Amino acid sequence: MHIEPLTVEPLTRTAFASFGDVIETEGAERRLINNGTTERFHDLAWVEVLGTDARVLINIFRGQGFHLPIDIRMMERHPFGSQAFVPLNGRPFLVVVAEDEAGRPARPRAFLAQGNQGVNYHHKVWHHPLLALQETADFLVVDRAGREDNLEEYFFADRTYRILSLPH
Numbered sequence: 001m002h003i004e005p006l007t008v009e010p011l012t013r014t015a016f017a018s019f020g021d022v023i024e025t026e027g028a029e030r031r032l033i034n035n036g037t038t039e040r041f042h043d044l045a046w047v048e049v050l051g052t053d054a055r056v057l058i059n060i061f062r063g064q065g066f067h068l069p070i071d072i073r074m075m076e077r078h079p080f081g082s083q084a085f086v087p088l089n090g091r092p093f094l095v096v097v098a099e100d101e102a103g104r105p106a107r108p109r110a111f112l113a114q115g116n117q118g119v120n121y122h123h124k125v126w127h128h129p130l131l132a133l134q135e136t137a138d139f140l141v142v143d144r145a146g147r148e149d150n151l152e153e154y155f156f157a158d159r160t161y162r163i164l165s166l167p168h
Ligand SMILES: NC(=O)N[C@@H](O)C(=O)O
Pocket: 076, 083, 127, 128, 129, 130
């Protein structure tokens, strides 16, 4: 089994643009509402629900904390809907995505999401299942229910991508 180190990049809207949206107030369209008592950070993510009897789900995922080194041995994607993860405990988490190459994930890219950042994977975007860091953490998850099976997985046959360190 070939082990390839995978560096972790800071999460920014620009760097993440081809995979989905970054859910954060920084740089968002801000609207003052409710007679000036509330700030609305508007339209942060493109939620997609496709296929038969499709509807939006709001869930909470309680993810166990992963410790370094973290091995990426597989990726998954959801052909019929987007999937958003917003941290509820204000802790950083790991986001691993990949471009598609003829129906398979290309070399993954890893990002460190800060505790005030969420992500929304657009439909069919390869990503690794939830990776909370060090401690169990809760995430608000917005994704899709519907008739068609919405999970496609890909296991790397001959390699593992290993995350050895995180940026500060
Ligand atoms: N299976 C499931 O609902 N979770 C994954 O899709 C994930 O991305 O964590």
